């Protein structure tokens with residue numbers, strides 16, 4: 001993964017040698033393989049690169065908080081700078097890790113603004129213990145769902161059946177586990193310290209996405225192990241990034257099985273999974289959909305994941321409003337798979353297509369196991385976790401396999417081998433699916449500039465010419481900061497499915513399909529919370545894209561936005577730099 005581990009961003013040589021490096025990492029299915037560097041909080045002031053001033057998401061104060069200390073990276077400490085005391089004058093400089101008001105859970109709201117009770121059994125502060133995982137005696141291997149045998153399947157079904165049979169006031173019951181997702185996504189908790197101002201804590205569309213779901217699955221899996229009295233049991237992963245896994249795993253499609261859920265799209269039970277699904281079935285052949293899925297995976301895991309901000313999502317600190325912005329994988333394919341699986345005949349795509357109900361479908365946990373696997377793969381490919389202490393010290397609460405409430409921290413879930421699990425090794429064909437440009441070094445048409453167009457409602461395709469802060473950056477500058485396209489002030493209804501596509505240097509978007517570099521990605525919202533307008537930001541990494549398009553020294557970038565569903569309004573489009581980039 002050239003853009004993550006090699007100084008040369010896009011030469012084929014660097015690309016293939018880094019893949020060779022990755023493959024050598026991935027090959028031995030060694031159960032104790034660490035998935036990423038372990039970080040400690042480091043408050044040393046780093047050598048801030050003043051020339052590439054990071055303005056990505058500066059509303060959250062990332063400008064100074066996330067500068068990377070290159071010397072630490074070179075030393076393999078994986079450092080990065082953070083220390084509240086280092087940032088005098090910055091309001092975000094005070095420690096502000098997030099934590100939910102777990103002991104004061106209140107009714108959540110569904111997309112129709114109906115109140116729903118998804119709260120776990122109530123707990124008092126005295127009941128709760130901090131949970132820190134310690135080196136486990138057994139490493140359980142999560143298998144690809146399409147590869148499991150009948151012995152495994154029997155055990156899995158037994159575990160889920162037993163959970164289904166527990167009374168819903170038992171926090172280990174399937175119903176209570178499904179409700180965990182509802183409470184954390186549809187407004188069951190306020191942010192600790194901000195209950196008076198009713199600031200909600202939503203675990204989606206921010207840097208909390210990966211760690212929350214990792215912990216959620218951890219306890220779900222522990223409960224399964226407990227049900228079958230086998231600590232080698234591990235959840236299956238929906239291997240949607242690999243052609244044999246690009247369909248609803250058959251183990252979930254037996255109506256007599258506890259793994260079955262009737263609220264799924266009836267026409268998707270045996271058709272190929274479209275990772276770019278936006279509500280209408282593709283007319284492409286199965287083989288084309290599969291190829292396009294692989295191109296999408298490459299874009300999301302490599303091109304669009306060159307920095308912690310781009311991979312995990314935007315920073316989210318106590319006192320800020322929810323949904324600051326999703327990372328690459330959370331956007332696609334994570335959201336598309338939710339949408340593709342849920343039943344379009346239900347009012348909000350229940351179960352998988354809406355967050356309050358998603359956990360009611362057993363395939364949810366299989367889907368999220370693969371999302372979690374993407375985090376592990378990204379670390380194996382050289383992706384470095386945030387070192388920001390507000391991320392590391394953010395916390396969640398769950399009920400464990402003994403039905404006891406526990407508090408856990410982001411910093412304790414960074415290494416899956418410490419959590420006691422790993423993933424079965426399977427092919428990763430998208431590593432060889434790099435998209436290619438339709439055209440290079442094109443003459444950019446004159447187009448309105450963002451200031452002439454925004455704010456606007458995205459009702460039809462819009463093309464704007466966006467000026468770059470610098471038209472030529474040195475190799476060093478490129479290594480230190482990713483060039484990003486930022487679409488800001490995206491106002492959308494969080495209760496609706498929303499999608500628009502984004503193209504670079506392409507004014508006839510129909511000409512550039514998923515296999516082309518020009519289509520850089522999408523903005524997507526899966527319905528969560530009740531109907532209400534929220535504002536967010538979406539960024540796309542474009543350093544590699546511009547290089548591929550032969551536009552690396554152009555003064556401007558042509559940006560085309562194509563609406564695909566419910567309308568949104570947008571307040572601006574800008575080119576910025578994200579210096580959370582890690583490059584050794």
Ligand code: C2O
Pocket residue numbers: 181185204213334338355358368
């Ligand atoms: Cu919490 Cu896939 O969502």
